[in-house]
Amino acid sequence: MLNIWFGDMPDAIYDTSTYFKHTYRDQWITDPLSVEMIRDVDQSEVIGENLIQSPVLGAISPIQLSGGVKTLILISKVRDQVFNASKCGDNCAKWLLKIAETRKVVVNLRHLMDFGDGEFKIRVMNKKKIAHCMRELVLLAGEYV
Amino acid sequence: MKGKHTVKVSDKRVRYSFELVRNITVVQGNSGTGKTKLFDLVSAYSRMKDRSGVQIVCDKPCVALYADSDWQTRLGNTHDSIVFIDEDAEYISSHTFASTIRHTDSYYVIFCRESLHGLPYSVEEIYEIKTSKRLHT
Structure with a gap:
């Protein structure tokens, strides 16, 4: 399940791009989930571990991916850190839920991300309560962001 | 510094064109739209x-x-300019930052999804980047 701490969280990794730059492993990029996320969020195709084809920027390296995708990859691969998911736009929301389908995922959000009109299960850690839709999430988390 | 200012930024691959009308402009929006590239x-x-x-x-x-960590010194030495700040800068949500930029004469373009509680910006100055092929506005 996706667990979110809303608002300031001093121990969370705030600058996810710098953390990604210095910690990512080549095989993360060609992982099928990463390939899907890069295709969906950045509209770019993974050619190999060190090469991604962007429709706007041309051939780019993994560190030139968007901040949102880099943060998603970190969340999916690094389990002993909490990352600032406010680097992710609303187009990353479904991927946060997907990563958290099979295990407990903890992230920090400093804004209210739009998780869409559907139903979901998100634990608001500040309140120790579960939201099942955006209306519930806004009511639980609004005071913290 | 007052009034409207048109900014055009480009290299051989991408072009950005936009107009700033107030001293603080916040840029939000989806991932992968080119904020960090700008x-x-x-x-x-x-x-x-x-x-x-x-x-x-x-x-x-x-x-x-x-x-x-040197942002305050550099901000103090910047005058009558348009200052761009990326979302990796943790200080942008601090009261120190809000207090500092209130006493400067520059315009600010801040890439950030967080609420910047101490800053007097209007909802009309929260922009998203729209892409048309390689032109971003």
């Missing part, structure tokens, strides 16, 4: 000017403020 272009131009390969057309200097 900051990188301004950052390169700040350091190397025309030798960066980046072109900036604006009636005011455009500078990038980095996510480092």
Whole structure:
């Protein structure tokens, strides 16, 4: 399940791009989930571990991916850190839920991300309560962001 | 610094064109739309000017403020400019930052999804980047 701490969280990794730059492993990029996320969020195709084809920027390296995708990859691969998911736009929301389908995922959000009109299960850690839709999430988390 | 300022930033691959009408503009929106790329272009131009390969057309200097501990000093030395700040800068949500920029004469373009509680910006100055092929506005 996706667990979110809303608002300031001093121990969370705030600058996810710098953390990604210095910690990512080549095989993360060609992982099928990463390939899907890069295709969906950045509209770019993974050619190999060190090469991604962007429709706007041309051939780019993994560190030139968007901040949102880099943060998603970190969340999916690094389990002993909490990352600032406010680097992710609303187009990353479904991927946060997907990563958290099979295990407990903890992230920090400093804004209210739009998780869409559907139903979901998100634990608001500040309140120790579960939201099942955006209306519930806004009511639980609004005071913290 | 007052009034409208048109900013055009480009290299050989991408072009950005936009108009700033107030001293604080917040840029949000989906991931992968080119916010960090715009900051990188301004950052390169700040350091190397025309030798960066980046072109900036604006009636005011455009500078990038980095996510480092020296930001207050550099902000104090920046006047009558358009200052770009990327979302990796943790200080942007601090009261110190809000207090500091209130006493400057520059315009600010801040890439950030968080609420900037201490800053007097209007909802009309929260922008998203729209892409048309390689032109971003």
